[in-house]
Every structure is written in C-alpha cells, then in structure tokens.
Amino acid sequence: MRVGITGSPQAGKTTLFRLLTGMAGSKPGVGTGNIGVMEVPDERVRALSDVYKPQKTTYARIGLVDIQSYKGQEFLNAIRNLDALVVVLGSFMGEPGVLDSLDFIDNMETEFYCADLASVEGRLERLKANKAKPVNQMEIPFLEKCKQALDKEMPLRDVEFSPYEQDFVSNFAFYSSKQVILAPNVSEEHLAAGSYPGIEEISQVSDERGYKVVAFSGIVEEEIESLDKDNRFEFLKAYGLTQPGTARIAQAAYAALGLISFFTVGSDEVRAWTVQRGTGVREAAGKIHTDLERGFIKADVVSFGNFSKMGSAKACRDKGLVRLEGKDYVVKDGDIVNVRFNV
Ligand SMILES: Nc1nc2c(ncn2[C@@H]2O[C@H](COP(=O)(O)OP(=O)(O)O)[C@@H](O)[C@H]2O)c(=O)[nH]1
Ligand SMILES: [Mg+2]
Structure with missing residues (x-):
C-alpha cells in the first residue's frame, strides 16, 4: 500500500512529505518524485510501550511518494500504482491558493473519469469483438456498471461492488477508485481559528465526493517538530489540538486504505502490524x-x-x-x- 502526496504547485507538498517521512534531504520540485516511508503515530502503541518498556517500539509504516507532476498523462502515470492520495491545498496563500487548489481537484477528477472511462470502453469493445470466453463474459456486466457510473461522473470508489466485482476493480487499478484525503495547508492564524480561506468550497467538494478533510499548517508542523516531547503537548493545546497534523493525516490515510493494526507485545519489542480490515x-x-x-x-x-x-x-x-x-x-x-x- 502506498500513498501519494499531490496538489497544485507551491501548496506545501514537499514540506508535508518531509514532515511525514523525516527525510530532511527531500527538495522542493526536484526529480521525478521523492519516495519514502511514513510512520503512523498511534497512542496505543505508545501506551503499550510505557507498560512493557521494550528495547524496541515499532509503529505501522506506509510508503509515501511526493508527486512532482500536476496533470495529463505524466500525472496519471505517477499515481497509477498508488492506493490513496493526499491532496495538499495551498489555503495559506489566500484566494489565489484556494482557486489553484479547487482547479486542481476539478482537473484531477476529470482526468480520472476520462482515463477510467477510456479503459472501461476499450475493454468492453475488445470483449464484445472477441466473443470472449465464458469467464470473461462475467466481466461485461461489471464493465457496463462502471461505465454507467463514470458517464454520470460518479467516481468508482462510490459504487457498491460485490466481492466478486471487487476483484475486477483491483485488477483494473482504476483512478477514480483511489481514496482521496484533502489536506488544506492553512496559516498559523487560521489553524488556531479553526477556519480558513475556501473552507466552504472545500467542504462542499468533500461532502459531494466523500473525501476526508484534514487541515494542517506546514509552518506550525515545522515548529512542533523542533520542540521536545514535553513542550509539544502544551504547544498543541494552545491550538486546541491533541495531535500534530502529520499524525492526523497519516492516520486518515491508513484508515482510508482500509488498514487496521494489531499489536504484539513483549520486553524485546512492542509492535504494530498492519492488515486489511x-x-x-x-x-x-x-x-x-x-x-x-x-x-x-x-x-x-x-x-x-x-x-x-x-x-x-x-x-x-x-x-x-x-x-x-x-x-x-x-x-x-x-x-x-x-x-x-x-x-
Ligand atoms: N507561509 C507558509 N509557507 C509555506 C507553508 N508550507 C510551505 N510553505 C512554503 O511554500 C513554498 C513551497 O513549499 P513546497 O513544500 O516546496 O511546495 P510544493 O511545490 O507543493 O512541493 C516553500 O517556500 C515553503 O517554505 C506554510 O504552511 N506556510
Ligand atoms: Mg514539491
């Protein structure tokens, strides 16, 4: 399972990537995409570790990619094999940032529908032309169902599939079946206020599409990172928060992927293991x-x-x-x- 960080230019994608992975070397806008691993913070693991005082404490981890392309086939190629996307919205830049972000989401969804529709229609044509084997005929009603949804611009993640159909979905790796989390990168003042530029438009999109929204502030997260543990809690409290934004984003991605954790405990190691629900x-x-x-x-x-x-x-x-x-x-x-x- 891998998660991609995407969004419009300058929204704070690489900043978030660096915060989530702790990869200090990751540079803004360099190369084809930084690749790393993020820990999924979990209070339960910490609590178990307090009890067992193990030599080693291991949190759940998921792969993370900082995507450097914004649209077209290059963008689609970059995210093809990712299971979920965190879309960073440059809310801290005010109106221009909000407009860029909304454009980005709009364009992303259009590209998803078009790409999925093209693969569904292409496959349908081949199946119908080939008089496919019986096993493939089962695929036709499935593809028709996908086509119906996509024609209405309904993302495939919102379509209910039987377990049997779900196997087809996994094989196709559709774009519109990827999970999406919107992460508005807001200013320090707006984080404290709990409201930010574009909040209404963003809520509307997320309500319509079933996206989860987790706001954070790149600048505040960098400050949190520089504090030692004891001061972090007090600092967060001043913003009315109990956890840093990075923790909330990592946890939201984990949940969106349908992942859960079970634990093993002992004096050698307390560890979170990841399985699909x-x-x-x-x-x-x-x-x-x-x-x-x-x-x-x-x-x-x-x-x-x-x-x-x-x-x-x-x-x-x-x-x-x-x-x-x-x-x-x-x-x-x-x-x-x-x-x-x-x-
Ligand atoms: N004021 C402010 N600047 C930020 C914040 N997050 C990122 N930036 C700055 O915005 C610029 C672009 O950030 P970067 O993470 O490289 O954006 P990317 O193009 O989306 O990868 C950099 O100069 C960052 O320091 C933030 O929360 N507040
Ligand atoms: Mg970047």
Whole structure:
C-alpha cells in the first residue's frame, strides 16, 4: 500500500512529505518524485510501550511518494500504482491558493473519469469483438456498471461492488477508485481559528465526493517538530489540538486504505502490524512470520481497550479477558495478539 502526496504547485507538498517521512534531504520540485516511508503515530502503541518498556517500539509504516507532476498523462502515470492520495491545498496563500487548489481537484477528477472511462470502453469493445470466453463474459456486466457510473461522473470508489466485482476493480487499478484525503495547508492564524480561506468550497467538494478533510499548517508542523516531547503537548493545546497534523493525516490515510493494526507485545519489542480490515488471524500471524501462519494453532487475544482498563496482561488473564481464538477469528483493530504455533 502506498500513498501519494499531490496538489497544485507551491501548496506545501514537499514540506508535508518531509514532515511525514523525516527525510530532511527531500527538495522542493526536484526529480521525478521523492519516495519514502511514513510512520503512523498511534497512542496505543505508545501506551503499550510505557507498560512493557521494550528495547524496541515499532509503529505501522506506509510508503509515501511526493508527486512532482500536476496533470495529463505524466500525472496519471505517477499515481497509477498508488492506493490513496493526499491532496495538499495551498489555503495559506489566500484566494489565489484556494482557486489553484479547487482547479486542481476539478482537473484531477476529470482526468480520472476520462482515463477510467477510456479503459472501461476499450475493454468492453475488445470483449464484445472477441466473443470472449465464458469467464470473461462475467466481466461485461461489471464493465457496463462502471461505465454507467463514470458517464454520470460518479467516481468508482462510490459504487457498491460485490466481492466478486471487487476483484475486477483491483485488477483494473482504476483512478477514480483511489481514496482521496484533502489536506488544506492553512496559516498559523487560521489553524488556531479553526477556519480558513475556501473552507466552504472545500467542504462542499468533500461532502459531494466523500473525501476526508484534514487541515494542517506546514509552518506550525515545522515548529512542533523542533520542540521536545514535553513542550509539544502544551504547544498543541494552545491550538486546541491533541495531535500534530502529520499524525492526523497519516492516520486518515491508513484508515482510508482500509488498514487496521494489531499489536504484539513483549520486553524485546512492542509492535504494530498492519492488515486489511477483515483479515483472519491465521493470515495475520503470517505477517509476523510465515512459520506462525504455517504452524498456527490458536491465538491469545485481548483488546487494547481491555488491556488499558486492567493495566497488565496478568490482570486481563485473571479477569478472563484474554480469549483463545481459532484460525477463523477475524482480527480487530487494536487486538493484542499472541500466536501459539508449532512447526
Ligand atoms: N507561509 C507558509 N509557507 C509555506 C507553508 N508550507 C510551505 N510553505 C512554503 O511554500 C513554498 C513551497 O513549499 P513546497 O513544500 O516546496 O511546495 P510544493 O511545490 O507543493 O512541493 C516553500 O517556500 C515553503 O517554505 C506554510 O504552511 N506556510
Ligand atoms: Mg514539491
């Protein structure tokens, strides 16, 4: 899973990329795109780490790309293999920044519809001309359904697909099925005020399209980054915030991708593991090590909520809050998992 940072020129994309990845070397507008990895901050991991005091604490991570092109085929090529996009809006620049941003979103959506429609129609023509095999005939109603939506400029992410159709969607890697998060980059004053230039237009677009909006301020984030931990909290509080914008953006991207975290704990390492929502515990165990999947017997599972209430694994066991789950159990966000296995 990879996320791209996009938006109009000067909106603050590279600034956000640098903040999210900690890659100090990333330069504005250089090369074909900076590539990095971002940590997904998680208070639960921090809390578990406070209890276990492990040698190592590992947060969830997702790949991040700072996209350097804005439109046309070059833009489409740059984002083809990305699963979600964070669109940075240059709200701190006032009216011109707002207009550029709205133009960018408008143009992006048009390019998505056109590109998806072209691939749907091209595929339909080939299927119909070829008298495709029975298995491919199943694809025709699916493609017709996509075409109907795209003709109405409805993004494919808003179309309800059956699990069977969902497989086709994944194979096509449609543009309009990518998740989008709007990230207005607002001035310091506007961050504190909770309102910013263009907020109404941006809300309207996000309501219509089902985009999540997470405002941040590049300048304020840079200040936060320069503070030590204790001062960060006080600083954020002054803005009425509990978490930096970077944390909120990383978490929004993670959720938009349908990803959840489960945890493993111990004195060596407290760690968040990433799985797609709906993953079975046996497959999830395989993320930790293939042996754990192959030799899976059962898993001890306690929710972070219960752990946090009781304060220790022992207290959870005493209260019967640690469940023994078999391979059919579906992992939930925040599960603390210990896999029993035998190879
Ligand atoms: N005042 C202000 N300037 C910013 C902010 N974020 C970025 N900039 C500046 O805007 C310019 C463009 O930023 P950059 O991240 O390179 O934009 P990009 O073209 O979208 O990658 C740089 O000079 C940044 O220092 C912000 O929140 N406030
Ligand atoms: Mg840049």
